[in-house]
Amino acid sequence: MKILFIGFGNVAKEMSRIFIQRDLYPALDLESRVVGIFTGRHGGLEKKDGIDLIKVLDELRLSNRLTADERELSSLTPLEAAKTLDYDVLVELSALSIEDRGEPAASHIRTALERGKSVASANKGPVSFRYKELKELAEKNGALYLFESAVMDGAPLFNFCSRCMKGATVNGFSGILNGTTNFILSHMEKGGSLEEGIKMAQEAGIAEADPSMDVDGWDPSAKAAALVNVLMGGNITPLDVERDGIRAVTPETAQDAVKRGMRLKLLCRGWKDGNNVHASVRVEEVNRDDIFCLISHYGSAVRIESDLMHPNIIVQDCPDLLDTAYGVIEDLITIRDSLGLI
Numbered sequence: 001m002k003i004l005f006i007g008f009g010n011v012a013k014e015m016s017r018i019f020i021q022r023d024l025y026p027a028l029d030l031e032s033r034v035v036g037i038f039t040g041r042h043g044g045l046e047k048k049d050g051i052d053l054i055k056v057l058d059e060l061r062l063s064n065r066l067t068a069d070e071r072e073l074s075s076l077t078p079l080e081a082a083k084t085l086d087y088d089v090l091v092e093l094s095a096l097s098i099e100d101r102g103e104p105a106a107s108h109i110r111t112a113l114e115r116g117k118s119v120a121s122a123n124k125g126p127v128s129f130r131y132k133e134l135k136e137l138a139e140k141n142g143a144l145y146l147f148e149s150a151v152m153d154g155a156p157l158f159n160f161c162s163r164c165m166k167g168a169t170v171n172g173f174s175g176i177l178n179g180t181t182n183f184i185l186s187h188m189e190k191g192g193s194l195e196e197g198i199k200m201a202q203e204a205g206i207a208e209a210d211p212s213m214d215v216d217g218w219d220p221s222a223k224a225a226a227l228v229n230v231l232m233g234g235n236i237t238p239l240d241v242e243r244d245g246i247r248a249v250t251p252e253t254a255q256d257a258v259k260r261g262m263r264l265k266l267l268c269r270g271w272k273d274g275n276n277v278h279a280s281v282r283v284e285e286v287n288r289d290d291i292f293c294l295i296s297h298y299g300s301a302v303r304i305e306s307d308l309m310h311p312n313i314i315v316q317d318c319p320d321l322l323d324t325a326y327g328v329i330e331d332l333i334t335i336r337d338s339l340g341l342i
């Protein structure tokens, strides 16, 4: 499988580490060749017979550049790479952009799908702003657009609904879908500050590049919109989600809730109202016999309500980059098996 990476940050580097250290994962059966790596500020590399990932990771770690020899850098932009290079699957891992409504990631994905190339992405921008259009484009061109890691860091949420809930209608969901704010709220219960919590999450590689995406509720709004669109047939964007962040929470309010047997959680909800579908992201008090009360640190959980099952709850216990990277790799394996790629 020939892979083109657009975006080569934490997640792409962890995927590369897994590719390099395949021996550590004996059941992982995926032959891949990375033919392009394109970034925002670090330029791009292209090589038909495969880029040396060990060299690139070393160069990034030691000198924060893709290559020691600038002449090796490609003259293509990421969009031109998606449009012209010879690859099987685009792995879109550029940063989340709310302000630009999922762009330029949505254009990278659209360009690949228009060429009949499948896409695996952890970027929730395109799936929350452009899902309907991209899904239809994929179907029209015989390609797949998969994004398991966009919500809950690779825990099988979309796969669970599509593979295990055939024939059921999802009527609503609720959940803790942002590990960074959940970690910060847990940290505040111990008297820590918002700023310390952000710094710790950034050091763990879990926080979004722009802390406002987490703290002001944009990342969970994008996830809520993605769930509404993918699972409930809605057509909303993160801008339509009733959104709250955690800036108004202080260590004192977090500790006061704990004293009363409650915990503060940033909860995402999606629900139907006649033919309309709505979503919200709000700080709510959760009492101690609610499963969401048990979710600490970077954990996340979602409760899915449907017409043919009682609520199912998926819990992700403190995921890290391994989970997100594996979610994208699982998408790659699905693409390979569905399309008969080698």
Ligand SMILES: NC(=O)c1ccc[n+]([C@@H]2O[C@H](COP(=O)([O-])OP(=O)(O)OC[C@H]3O[C@@H](n4cnc5c(N)ncnc54)[C@H](OP(=O)(O)O)[C@@H]3O)[C@@H](O)[C@H]2O)c1
Pocket (backbone or CB within 6 Å): 006, 007, 008, 009, 010, 011, 012, 038, 039, 040, 041, 042, 043, 078, 093, 094, 095, 096, 104, 122, 123, 124, 125, 149, 150, 151, 153, 205, 206, 207, 208, 209, 320, 321, 324
């Ligand atoms: N980290 C996680 O645990 C996690 C979990 C779930 C989902 N995600 C999603 O996965 C994606 C990647 O996350 P990450 O943590 O790897 O991000 P990251 O470390 O911030 O890396 C982002 C990458 O995207 C590149 N980029 C930014 N703007 C670009 C543009 N306009 N065109 C092409 N490349 C561009 C950056 O290049 P430069 O640095 O050179 O500008 C960088 O290589 C994001 O959409 C994120 O929301 C991440």
